[in-house]
Amino acid sequence: MIEDPILKVVGLTKKFGGVTALSDVSFEVGEGEILGIIGPNGSGKTTIVNNITGFIKPSSGMIFFKGKNITGQKPHKIADMGVTRTFQVMRPYYSLPAYKNLVIPLFSPRARRTGGWRGGGRLGDRHTVSIDILEEIGFERDSYIPFKTTSTLPTGYLKRLELARCLSLKPEIIICDEVFSGLSMSEIASMVPLIERLQMDGITIVMIEHRLRELFRVANRIMVMNFGEKLIEGSPDEVMADAGVKEAYFGSEEVEEVMTYA
Amino acid sequence: MDIAQARKERIDRGIKVRSDGLYALMSLKELSYLTLPRFLLIAGMLSLPFLMPGMYWQRVISIVCIYSLLALSFDFLAHYVGLVCLGGAFFIGMGGYIAGILNTYFGLPPVLTIPLATIIGGALSTFLLLPCLPLKGVYFAIVTLMYPLFMARIIEAFDIFGGTDGIIGIDSFSNHWVEQYVVIGVVLGFVFGLRRLVNMDIGLIFTAIMDNDQAVKASGINITLYRALAVFIASSMGCLGGACITHIYMWSGISQFALDFSILPIAATVIGGAGTLVGPVLGCLILVPVSELLRDFGTLRIVFYAVILVAFILFKSEGIMEFVQRKYEQFERWTKI
Ligand SMILES: Nc1ncnc2c1ncn2[C@@H]1O[C@H](COP(=O)(O)OP(=O)(O)O)[C@@H](O)[C@H]1O
Numbered sequence: 142m143i144e145d146p147i148l149k150v151v152g153l154t155k156k157f158g159g160v161t162a163l164s165d166v167s168f169e170v171g172e173g174e175i176l177g178i179i180g181p182n183g184s185g186k187t188t189i190v191n192n193i194t195g196f197i198k199p200s201s202g203m204i205f206f207k208g209k210n211i212t213g214q215k216p217h218k219i220a221d222m223g224v225t226r227t228f229q230v231m232r233p234y235y236s237l238p239a240y241k242n243l244v245i246p247l248f249s250p251r252a253r254r255t256g257g258w259r260g261g262g263r264l265g266d267r268h269t270v271s272i273d274i275l276e277e278i279g280f281e282r283d284s285y286i287p288f289k290t291t292s293t294l295p296t297g298y299l300k301r302l303e304l305a306r307c308l309s310l311k312p313e314i315i316i317c318d319e320v321f322s323g324l325s326m327s328e329i330a331s332m333v334p335l336i337e338r339l340q341m342d343g344i345t346i347v348m349i350e351h352r353l354r355e356l357f358r359v360a361n362r363i364m365v366m367n368f369g370e371k372l373i374e375g376s377p378d379e380v381m382a383d384a385g386v387k388e389a390y391f392g393s394e395e396v397e398e399v400m401t402y403a
Numbered sequence: 404m405d406i407a408q409a410r411k412e413r414i415d416r417g418i419k420v421r422s423d424g425l426y427a428l429m430s431l432k433e434l435s436y437l438t439l440p441r442f443l444l445i446a447g448m449l450s451l452p453f454l455m456p457g458m459y460w461q462r463v464i465s466i467v468c469i470y471s472l473l474a475l476s477f478d479f480l481a482h483y484v485g486l487v488c489l490g491g492a493f494f495i496g497m498g499g500y501i502a503g504i505l506n507t508y509f510g511l512p513p514v515l516t517i518p519l520a521t522i523i524g525g526a527l528s529t530f531l532l533l534p535c536l537p538l539k540g541v542y543f544a545i546v547t548l549m550y551p552l553f554m555a556r557i558i559e560a561f562d563i564f565g566g567t568d569g570i571i572g573i574d575s576f577s578n579h580w581v582e583q584y585v586v587i588g589v590v591l592g593f594v595f596g597l598r599r600l601v602n603m604d605i606g607l608i609f610t611a612i613m614d615n616d617q618a619v620k621a622s623g624i625n626i627t628l629y630r631a632l633a634v635f636i637a638s639s640m641g642c643l644g645g646a647c648i649t650h651i652y653m654w655s656g657i658s659q660f661a662l663d664f665s666i667l668p669i670a671a672t673v674i675g676g677a678g679t680l681v682g683p684v685l686g687c688l689i690l691v692p693v694s695e696l697l698r699d700f701g702t703l704r705i706v707f708y709a710v711i712l713v714a715f716i717l718f719k720s721e722g723i724m725e726f727v728q729r730k731y732e733q734f735e736r737w738t739k740i
């Protein structure tokens with residue numbers, strides 16, 4: 142049990158018609174920690190994210206943010222509380238220049254309220270603030286990249302743009318749905334310090350990942366999903382030692398690899 | 404030159420490139436290149452009443468402006484908010500009846516009835532359309548097409564607001580010059596106002612909701628609120644047009660819920676250039692007078708709009724505005740492949 146968890150999921154169950162995507166999943170996330178969620182494709186990880194962030198309503202179960210029941214709230218309400226997410230299938234505004242992607246979250250009530258991107262309580266010019274955030278997330282400020290049309294950017298930048306959208310809301314929690322997948326080794330290597338820095342800034346992070354090696358390095362705890370159920374949960378070491386995990390996890394070879402690496 | 408081995412190359416005119424940036428401020432020539440189209444539009448619209456041969460055609464100009472408001476609001480909703488709204492007749496009827504009621508039952512003069520009908524009508528129409536806002540594409544279109552039919556039947560069946568006779572004895576504008584310049588001013592105001600709006604940050608929110616509503620939700624923005632705001636803007640424009648029509652004809656009746664108000668603006672938008680905001684006004688400037696010439700054919704005119712619409716879609720995929728803009732900003736030449 143975690144004392145005063147920032148996020149608490151109790152008995153979460155989701156049925157799509159006859160398919161049970163999630164059955165009775167419970168877990169807690171402590172303030173400021175990084176929780177990793179792993180599991181084979183179709184094991185219900187994205188469904189967990191969608192339920193927490195209000196994009197779908199649970200069949201049963203409850204979700205608490207800072208002790209407040211947020212089950213079934215509208216997505217914009219939940220984002221407004223500071224519970225933000227990235228999308229596994231990235232959703233940038235392809236026709237806009239990269240920096241204009243952030244004008245939209247910066248327009249939100251939460252960004253206006255929490256503001257203070259440039260000292261003082263008032264939000265600065267949204268376009269300037271966007272460029273600041275993009276620089277923070279790894280877009281080279283003095284290059285032309287922030288000004289390029291989003292559809293021309295490589296995947297690595299689109300993933301960063303997903304994170305940047307969360308950051309512009311001054312989030313309490315960021316739930317990352319596979320931000321590393323589709324990236325090259327070197328791109329991932331440059332993202333890991335970014336995640337670590339976000340944690341140091343006090344942001345709680347839930348990371349859904351297939352890239353076990355990098356995940357096990359940054360995560361404080363790991364939860365393993367299989368067929369919509371929670372298999373086990375524990376420290377990275379405990380999870381790696383578990384035989385059931387190796388069996389359930391398709392990339393069992395990769396688990397071996399992580400073990401020897403660690 | 405053999406067409407099969409050549410293609411048309413389009414190159415931005417030098418003056419277009421130069422006047423894109425701040426440098427335009429340094430030369431009178433480039434400044435005038437930038438301002439000429441706007442100046443032509445304003446001067447053209449303002450001089451229309453003087454160019455018309457007589458009262459009848461001046462009245463036609465007023466009607467052109469009313470339709471322009473509808474076409475503008477259709478273009479705004481369809482191309483900048485992503486809602487295909489066929490509610491032109493609904494908005495005209497709402498605005499028309501509210502202005503009529505305020506004028507006859509409450510004795511308010513047109514200076515008050517028109518702004519009031521605009522605001523109240525816009526708010527009421529938005530409220531009635533609220534349940535349909537989550538509907539997408541063609542479903543929203545169908546519902547908005549049903550509303551005016553529904554309103555007309557209610558007024559008929561319950562015999563309220565004068566029933567089939569309509570409300571009579573409504574004040575007119577003080578004279579036809581006032582009438583003309585009120586509607587022309589309003590159209591020009593909305594052309595430039597909407598263009599400004601869609602280029603502001605809030606316009607970005609509208610288009611973002613159209614392209615990618617999930618990401619907007621994840622950004623903590625209430626998309627229903629912004630859709631409602633956009634519908635309020637568009638329906639207010641329609642209601643404003645309706646209120647003007649009521650005072651122009653000194654009458655409001657169920658024919659203000661007629662389908663023409665929903666269909667002609669779409670045809671005008673396609674002809675003028677969808678998504679350009681100015682195009683729909685040009686479209687109305689062409690279509691409404693032509694439709695006036697065909698008045699003898701009565702309801703057959705709907706066929707005429709349909710034919711024009713189909714012909715345009717089949718043979719000329721770009722509207723007048725896009726064509727003119729291309730000619731103004733680029734030159735073309737044939738190059739060998
Ligand atoms: N919107 C939906 N409608 C129907 N079935 C869905 C929907 N979303 C997910 N599922 C099903 O739920 C299961 C879990 O999917 P998902 O949460 O996306 O898995 P993961 O993210 O772990 O790969 C899958 O069997 C998937 O087919």
Ligand SMILES: [Mg+2]
Nearest residue numbers: 186187188229
């Ligand atoms: Mg997934």
